[in-house]
Amino acid sequence: MSESRSGNGTRILVTGAGGFIGHHLTAYLAGRGCWVRGVDIKPPEYEPTAAHEFEFLDLRRRADCLQATRNVDQVYNLAANMGGIGFIEANKAVVMHDNTLINMNMLEAVRLNGIKKYLYSSSACVYPGYLQKSAEVSPLRESDAYPADPEDGYGWEKLFTERQCRHYHEDYGLSTYVVRFHNIFGPLGTYDGGREKSPAAICRKVAQASNDGEIEIWGDGKQTRSYCYVSDCVDGIVRLMDSDYHQPLNLGQDRLVTIDDLVDVVSAIAGKRLRKRYDLTKPQGVRGRNADLTLMKKTLGWEPRVSLEEGLVKTYRWIARQLEQNGRLKQ
Ligand code: NAD
Numbered sequence: 001m002s003e004s005r006s007g008n009g010t011r012i013l014v015t016g017a018g019g020f021i022g023h024h025l026t027a028y029l030a031g032r033g034c035w036v037r038g039v040d041i042k043p044p045e046y047e048p049t050a051a052h053e054f055e056f057l058d059l060r061r062r063a064d065c066l067q068a069t070r071n072v073d074q075v076y077n078l079a080a081n082m083g084g085i086g087f088i089e090a091n092k093a094v095v096m097h098d099n100t101l102i103n104m105n106m107l108e109a110v111r112l113n114g115i116k117k118y119l120y121s122s123s124a125c126v127y128p129g130y131l132q133k134s135a136e137v138s139p140l141r142e143s144d145a146y147p148a149d150p151e152d153g154y155g156w157e158k159l160f161t162e163r164q165c166r167h168y169h170e171d172y173g174l175s176t177y178v179v180r181f182h183n184i185f186g187p188l189g190t191y192d193g194g195r196e197k198s199p200a201a202i203c204r205k206v207a208q209a210s211n212d213g214e215i216e217i218w219g220d221g222k223q224t225r226s227y228c229y230v231s232d233c234v235d236g237i238v239r240l241m242d243s244d245y246h247q248p249l250n251l252g253q254d255r256l257v258t259i260d261d262l263v264d265v266v267s268a269i270a271g272k273r274l275r276k277r278y279d280l281t282k283p284q285g286v287r288g289r290n291a292d293l294t295l296m297k298k299t300l301g302w303e304p305r306v307s308l309e310e311g312l313v314k315t316y317r318w319i320a321r322q323l324e325q326n327g328r329l330k331q
Contacts, residue, residue, distance in 0.1 A: 006029070006032070006034055006073075006074060007033055007034065008033035010035070010073050010074065011034070011035045011072045011073045012029055012037070012072060012074045012075075013037045013075045014037070014038050014039070014076045014078065015059060015068065015075070015106065016039075016078030016080065017039060017051055017078075018040030018043050018045075018049075019040065020184070020186075020189035020190065021121070021181075021230065021233060022076070023188055024186070024188065025234050026038050026051050027050040028231075030052070031050070032238075035052050036050070036053075037051060037053045037068070037072060038051030039068045040054075041057070041058055043056075046322070047188065055067070055068065059102045060101040062105045062109065065109035066113065068109070069110050069113045069115055072113075072115060073115070073116055074118075074119075075106070075115055075117070075118045075119065077102075077119065077120055078121045079106075080098075080102065083195030083196070083197075084198065084201065085198075085285040086218075086282070087194055087195045088125075088153060088154040089153075089283045092152060092153030092154070095154050096154070096156065099157045099158075100157055100160070100161070103120065103161040103164070104161075107161075107168050116175055117175045117177070118175065118177065119176075119178075119241050120178050120179070122159075122161070122179060122180045122181070122248060123151075123154070124140065124180055124183070124250070124252065124289055126148075126162065126180060126248075127145055127155075128145070128146075128148065129151070129286060130149055131144055132286035135224045135258065136224075137256070137287070137290055138290070139254055139291055140289065140290065141250075141294070142295055151286075162178050162248055165177075176246060177241055178246075178247070181228075181233065182227075182251065182252025182291040183199070183225055183227045183253075184228050184230055184233045184252075185199040185230065185312075186230030186311060187315055188318070189230070189315075191203065191204045191319045191322065198262065199227055199266075199312065202259075203312070203320070206263070206266045206270050206272060206316070207316065208323065209274055209330075211271075212274075214274060214276075217259060217260070217278050218279055219278065219279075219282065219284035221258060221278055222258055222260065223259055223284050223285070224257065224288040224290070225256070225257065225288075226255055226256055226257070226291055227252075227253055227257070227311070228304055229310070229311035230311075232305055235302065236251045239301075249300075250292060250295065251296060252293070252304075253304050253308070254292065256288070260276065263276060265309060266312055266316055269312060269316045270320070
């Protein structure tokens with residue numbers, strides 16, 4: 001049974017509302033009749049927010065977290081200093097520094113302001129490297145997170161904060177929720193500048209290549225992942241917040257594909273035949289990663305509905321349109 005469902009009139013704070021998932025979530029909650037305050041250090045880049053109120057605050061600061069969390073019933077904390085593998089590999093110190101401050105100050109502000117429900121966005125990067133050494137990897141279950149050996153920097157901070165959410169639940173009775181995202185993608189996400197992730201980067205590269213041209217791929221293309229479309233992600237986290245389940249839960253897709261497969265799907269959408277050039281000097285992350293969704297399906301009756309192909313059609317078209325509008329497509 002759910003503790004209390006959000007809906008008409010529920011007052012909600014979404015942090016990271018200027019970012020990819022936070023922006024989509026804000027629109028979804030506002031559409032459901034909730035009152036939403038968005039908070040970020042920057043506005044959404046590609047379209048106006050649907051939030052009823054949007055405040056520019058730096059959540060590394062305790063006072064800003066206290067201000068952000070005033071007079072709300074629920075908090076979705078999606079703010080983080082993050083990016084794709086290239087960014088988190090090259091910025092471990094600042095990523096751990098900023099995200100530890102954001103997450104410790106947010107939890108404490110939520111407690112001090114007497115908020116009932118708090119959702120923390122964790123990541124598949126908490127899973128141990130020793131389980132992800134093969135491309136034919138077994139899907140990762142929530143219990144696989146220990147013994148701990150997470151992604152260096154970013155993943156260690158996520159695991160540490162998951163633990164602190166558990167302690168706030170146990171020690172203070174705060175209703176904390178922890179979701180482990182596995183590669184969320186879709187329109188309105190960063191597609192260039194260094195923080196973009198593989199689906200967006202590949203869509204951009206395919207869009208910019210000539211019809212029979214070449215595409216650069218990080219690694220040998222045989223590394224595997226699973227990808228979840230953003231509308232499924234948003235639906236899943238709202239269901240989680242409406243539940244009384246307080247252990248970490250995977251949210252993603254369980255269809256394993258290689259990076260080569262991903263490039264082939266996007267190239268077919270674009271109607272291009274591209275030669276692949278592999279750059280083995282670039283970071284690739286773990287060799288293989290897939291999500292076991294058994295617990296999420298059983299606990300929340302949730303499962304992803306949008307296929308990789310459907311999601312990539314929407315994402316590719318949006319990125320190609322952005323590039324075209326900015327005069328960055330080959331004529
Ligand atoms: P994003 O980078 O698009 O959004 C994060 C937002 O946080 C940005 O708009 C950023 O400006 C904001 N932010 C950073 N520092 C801040 C600060 N000091 N104060 C206020 N706001 C600040 O990322 P996203 O893809 O929307 O991810 C949302 C959450 O989900 C993050 O916690 C991320 O670690 C987690 N996550 C995402 C994925 C994914 O595939 N997108 C996978 C695993 C985990």
